[in-house]
Amino acid sequence: MNQDQIKEMLLKIEDTELxxxxxxTGKESKKVNGLYKPDTHEILLHTKNFKTDNQLIxxxxxxxxxxxxxxxxxxxxxxxxxxxxxxxxxxxxxxKAEQQGLYVLGFENSPELEALTEDIRKNYLEANGQLMxxxxxxxxxxxxxxxxxxxxxxxxxxxxxxxPRATAQSISKVAKVEPKAALGFDNMKLVASLPASKQKExxxxxxxxxxxxxxxxxxxxxxxxxxxxxxxxxEKRRIEKTIAQLSQRLEMIEENLAAL
Numbered sequence: 504m505n506q507d508q509i510k511e512m513l514l515k516i517e518d519t520e521l522x523x524x525x526x527x528t529g530k531e532s533k534k535v536n537g538l539y540k541p542d543t544h545e546i547l548l549h550t551k552n553f554k555t556d557n558q559l560i561x562x563x564x565x566x567x568x569x570x571x572x573x574x575x576x577x578x579x580x581x582x583x584x585x586x587x588x589x590x591x592x593x594x595x596x597x598x599k600a601e602q603q604g605l606y607v608l609g610f611e612n613s614p615e616l617e618a619l620t621e622d623i624r625k626n627y628l629e630a631n632g633q634l635m636x637x638x639x640x641x642x643x644x645x646x647x648x649x650x651x652x653x654x655x656x657x658x659x660x661x662x663x664x665x666x667p668r669a670t671a672q673s674i675s676k677v678a679k680v681e682p683k684a685a686l687g688f689d690n691m692k693l694v695a696s697l698p699a700s701k702q703k704e705x706x707x708x709x710x711x712x713x714x715x716x717x718x719x720x721x722x723x724x725x726x727x728x729x730x731x732x733x734x735x736x737x738e739k740r741r742i743e744k745t746i747a748q749l750s751q752r753l754e755m756i757e758e759n760l761a762a763l
Contacts, residue, residue: 512563526546528549531549536549537565539573560600571596572588587723591716628686629687632685632686632687639676642675646675676695
């Protein structure tokens, strides 16, 4: 594929009103496969890093995600580049590219990898998730026994188990919520960290194939939308109350004027 074809493909995946350019450097880089320059809206691709067009397309989509984020938030270009918002957009673009037949993960081309993946999911991610639930329950028992014996639980964690307190807290929280073990422990921690009202939705999205960063961004966005709605509703109530008070005051003044 050439530069024009890459740009055409990116625009087909998702359009943009902010023009950009694609440049093949013809170089190899040990640091990065590509780069996005927000000041010039230029996507640089180190073409000697890629063995296949599919690898090239993956990196092009990655850099294009930076462009779309820069278009949406031009004032944030100088901050941290790889935010949850970025990864959510990048993974969204990859899904669109797959649906349009422009990019393939290629997972189905390796039966050995497919079998290994099933082994990892079942015997390691899920098994470890279930083990951590049981671990959390054991820690809760240890806490109760420490309380009964007059022992500081924190000292027990620090000097007996030599387990970081934050780690123990995360494990105990997962055990209390008990997300599905098939998520794997890290995703179980993500679900457990959310408000109870959002845990089932997050769990369902993860099980449906959404990435952790996408779910984090979705939950954050919904929380912001809820907060905005609550602020507007509170302001509406205040205005209505003020109008009612002023109307009552106006009625009293009119009655007094009529009596004069």
